[in-house]
Amino acid sequence: MEKPHPLTPLVRAWVLVLAAVWTIGRELLNGGDGFRLPPLTWVTAVGAAVVLGLLVMAYLDWRATSFIVDHDELRIETGVFTKTSQRIRFDRIQSVDITEPFAARLLGLAEISIDVGAEGGHKLRYLSRSRAAAVRDYLLARAHGVRPAELTEHVRTGVLDDLGAADEVLVRVPPQRLLLGAVLSHEFLLLTIPSVVLVGVLMALDGRSWEAVRDNPWLLIGVLLPGLGALWSFVVRRVIGQWNYAFTRSGHGLKITRGLTSLTSQSVPRHRIQSLRIAQPLWWRPLGMYRVDMAVLGNHGLTTDEDQSGSNSILLPIGTRADLELVLATIWPGLRLDRIDVRPSPERARWLQPFSHRWVGWGFDESVLVTRAGWLTRVQMVVPHARLQSLAADQGPLRRRLGLATVSFHTTQMLATSAAKNLDAGLARDLLLAETARARTARLAGLLNGPASAG
């Protein structure tokens, strides 16, 4: 029977504690002649009461929380007034993530999020970092069906990157590459270039504004403010959230560790990945870099840390071709992307896809189906046959005129569609029927071999 770390209430209310400390400290510095409490007005009294109340609630909550590693389940007991006991069976555990929000990280604490499928995750707040790593390793081992001899007391992990001694790092993204990729990505260019051009044109056209800006540079902030919000969220998600990215094999599973202010250690559930999206924006082509996103079933493990990065869907933020191949081969062993023969669309499809005609195509091998689309960003969708939900062929009036059709492959991914675009109509029908058969065979093979191998 174990309790979370005693400093937990402090972390939960850290903003208020910080504000209180700051206020008192300011009084001390301004007063100069000894410590005088701020005047007892309604505002300060209510404010102090609120802060104290929240601290007391956080303390009581900590007192009431405990967790037990039992024979075949983990029990978390919480609740000050209404007692709640959450039971988590080890074989239901899909993934376990460790997150260290900024305040927790300063104090050396971490939070564990357990994802058990569709009903939302369970969180354990906060344990010391080494204890959290030990609990995480134990839970993942039990989830894979292995029973370690004991729950090791502490597992030492690095401060900056949460990697244990026995972890094998497969792919690392150096910060320079991350920054370069972010600067050259479409979102960044779209967010900055129009604003810069607008300001430049305005200042060139009107001589007075140039002087006004020179005297008072803060005016520029006002003009750029709307774009700054979007830019900030982009920087946070893509740069700060992915800092020191490492794709690691750890014991029985795979994990991703990343993050600058909040360190996140996210386990990658190989068998629940429904499809992968490999993208290459225009300006990454000279560098030969790719980005991989994954669609995971039941990815509800959102954590609350300052940069909202939580458990997101980026598998590889930026990597070379070699990194890409390594990641793919680790997720789906035996997958060789360059061995797959990609068939292009017929020549007459050029009317419908003038810019992307050279890139568009589709192909398959025994386990996956690959479709290509996109013009400015070249996208490849990789879908295993066993993960296909349903298929559709469609043909609008233009395509009918040209004798073409598009076949769409439906997966659980919400944001992107996988489709073989603008094929010859006869081929489309053959593809539809053949892929249905392949998907069925793959599904049954997966069932026969057991759920662990249905990937």
Place this chain on the structure above:
Amino acid sequence: MDALFAPPDKEWRRIAPGFATVLRVRMLVSCAIVTGVTATALWFLTDWRWATAAIAAGVAWVIWQWFRLGRWVRAWGYVERDEDLYLTHGLWFRELTVIPYGRMQAVKVESGPLTRALGLASVELVTASLQSGAKIPGLPRADAEQLRDRLTAIGIGDEDGL
């Protein structure tokens, strides 16, 4: 081009022709509202000739849609095979969808007030993908319930290997 949308083995089973009545009524109501509002606005803002033109356009639309909806309903088809369900629909934008039985997670039978008055119902097949979008609109109620029972008996979701 019809080779692409030919039924996989037998013939397409059609939905009830009475469903066209439901669609026509809906079309009439929405068209009446839009034309009424536009004509009134034009009557007060400009002169009566524009309003008449709007009404004439509305009437032309209604006539065109009246016949087109009949054809649209006749173009709807579905076939139950051993392991999957094929659906086809559309006049200008034709579609052919294949849904394996093992991927269906639920079957929903629904009918709004108008469809219920005509004794029809729609059958919706739910998979894990939001893109599947398979809904057979205007089946006679008995057929809809038998389809649902057959699909349930096959064992929806028995191939749970997600």
